[in-house]
Amino acid sequence: MCETLDDAALVALVEERTRAEAVAGAERLAAIAELTRRRLDAAEEESSRWVCDPWAAASAEVSAAMGIGPRAASKEMCIGLALRDRLPKVGALYAEGKLSSRVVSTITWRTRLVVGSDVLARIDADIAAAATHWGGLSGEGLEQAVDIVVDRHDPAAVIKSRVAARQRDISIGCPDDPSALGSIWGRLLASDAAVLKRRLDQMVAGVCEDDPRTAGQRRADAMGALGAGAETLACQCGKPDCPKAVRDARADGVVVHIVANAAALEQAKGEPPAAGEPIDATEEETSKPAPEKSPVALMIGGGIVPTSLLAELLRMGAKVTTVAPPQEAEPRYRPSTALDRFVRVRDQMCRFPGCTRAAVYADVDHTVAHPDGPTHPSNLKCLCREHHLLKTFWSGRGGWSDLQLPDGTVVWTAPTGRQYRTKPGSAWLLPGWDTSTAELPTVATTPTSPQRTLKTPKRRRTRDAERNARIKAERARNQANIAPRNVPP
Numbered sequence: 001m002c003e004t005l006d007d008a009a010l011v012a013l014v015e016e017r018t019r020a021e022a023v024a025g026a027e028r029l030a031a032i033a034e035l036t037r038r039r040l041d042a043a044e045e046e047s048s049r050w051v052c053d054p055w056a057a058a059s060a061e062v063s064a065a066m067g068i069g070p071r072a073a074s075k076e077m078c079i080g081l082a083l084r085d086r087l088p089k090v091g092a093l094y095a096e097g098k099l100s101s102r103v104v105s106t107i108t109w110r111t112r113l114v115v116g117s118d119v120l121a122r123i124d125a126d127i128a129a130a131a132t133h134w135g136g137l138s139g140e141g142l143e144q145a146v147d148i149v150v151d152r153h154d155p156a157a158v159i160k161s162r163v164a165a166r167q168r169d170i171s172i173g174c175p176d177d178p179s180a181l182g183s184i185w186g187r188l189l190a191s192d193a194a195v196l197k198r199r200l201d202q203m204v205a206g207v208c209e210d211d212p213r214t215a216g217q218r219r220a221d222a223m224g225a226l227g228a229g230a231e232t233l234a235c236q237c238g239k240p241d242c243p244k245a246v247r248d249a250r251a252d253g254v255v256v257h258i259v260a261n262a263a264a265l266e267q268a269k270g271e272p273p274a275a276g277e278p279i280d281a282t283e284e285e286t287s288k289p290a291p292e293k294s295p296v297a298l299m300i301g302g303g304i305v306p307t308s309l310l311a312e313l314l315r316m317g318a319k320v321t322t323v324a325p326p327q328e329a330e331p332r333y334r335p336s337t338a339l340d341r342f343v344r345v346r347d348q349m350c351r352f353p354g355c356t357r358a359a360v361y362a363d364v365d366h367t368v369a370h371p372d373g374p375t376h377p378s379n380l381k382c383l384c385r386e387h388h389l390l391k392t393f394w395s396g397r398g399g400w401s402d403l404q405l406p407d408g409t410v411v412w413t414a415p416t417g418r419q420y421r422t423k424p425g426s427a428w429l430l431p432g433w434d435t436s437t438a439e440l441p442t443v444a445t446t447p448t449s450p451q452r453t454l455k456t457p458k459r460r461r462t463r464d465a466e467r468n469a470r471i472k473a474e475r476a477r478n479q480a481n482i483a484p485r486n487v488p489p
Contacts, residue, residue, distance in 0.1 A: 019097030033080030348425025
């Protein structure tokens with residue numbers, strides 16, 4: 001495509017397309033801001049107290065249009081509204097392609113505590129005058145550049161680092177984790193960290209000297225066992241007379257479904273034990289769809305599971321259950337265990353466009369509401385709680401609607417009439433597995449009652465009130481530190 005261009009032309013093309021990308025991004029955010037404002041202005045006041053409120057409903061339209069999750073869509077809405085209503089001069093530079101999306105995102109985030117239209121206008125003007133020179137700054141440098149301008153006009157609006165105790169957190173998993181491993185990092189209170197270290201040391205010391213794992217692998221396995229409620233770490237020396245050879249509590253603790261085809265199971269059965277390798281024995285149930293040629297095993301809500309790890313799980317007694325598509329409808333509202341399992345294994349994740357929340361944490365929804373629609377796999381799908389509420393309380397005339405096909409495909413129609421198709425996660429994770437079930441006859445549905453909104457979960461206070469309270473509290477904390485700073489030496 002670019003092979004005939006010389007070096008200077010290549011660089012010029014990069015610059016040109018970078019500007020064009022910024023212009024397109026600004027136009028997209030302007031459209032998102034306008035759509036959001038229309039949805040919020042048209043909503044009834046009562047709906048602002050719903051858990052799935054007008055903001056969430058607008059977020060669903062944005063996420064479906066962009067193919068992103070609800071949190072990412074909400075971020076786009078916040079940036080778009082900030083450029084439109086709070087920082088129009090910055091927005092104009094972005095629309096001209098003079099600022100990158102990274103710079104714009106940082107500016108809108110670091111000015112979120114500013115209140116007062118006059119102060120905001122001055123900050124907008126000063127940032128716009130300088131921001132075209134900020135593109136080469138690092139992330140931290142960019143934040144500092146914005147903070148300097150904010151501090152000049154509204155010191156209480158500068159975003160401060162919270163005190164150390166407020167920064168405690170634990171994060172599990174990272175997109176670039178290798179298969180079979182999940183990273184964990186975070187901060188605890190010093191006292192809690194000391195207690196955890198002593199507990200892990202005790203568990204690690206409880207295995208015999210012939211355990212093949214390294215000290216680090218034992219600590220990692222002890223953490224997993226602790227999470228499953230274990231008090232001891234099972235020894236892996238393999239000796240039948242080992243006094244430390246207790247049953248690994250992770251095999252009984254938490255059920256984590258691993259979906260594997262027959263080829264993966266057969267290959268795993270032939271794997272030799274991997275001495276010294278970390279294992280995860282929290283698995284109690286391994287679901288086996290129809291056979292495929294290549295071995296595939298994956299964790300619902302997780303990543304690919306190597307055959308070696310699957311072999312360890314099987315040796316430790318993981319239960320293997322064959323999952324076959326049920327063909328008959330069930331007589332009650334709640335699906336049986338087998339039907340529930342099939343739907344979750346088939347779908348893998350929430351079936352709303354752009355949503356990737358794991359099926360194990362989702363609700364099983366009747367596409368055609370029960371009792372008009374049967375409890376049948378062709379009428380059941382996984383929806384996370386947010387999108388389940390969206391379908392329940394933002395459907396009907398002028399709202400969302402959905403149609404489910406026998407292979408599990410769901411066709412969503414947005415309030416604008418735009419349509420989006422989502423296929424079950426198994427269609428691309430396990431492409432050889434035929435999940436088709438019976439085609440159901442079209443049934444007459446009972447009109448939705450206007451009274452149904454009385455049952456929607458409510459917020460303690462509206463989203464706007466919650467946001468304003470957070471801003472007020474954070475400004476108050478900042479203000480308390482401004483007075484000492486201004487005291488002369």
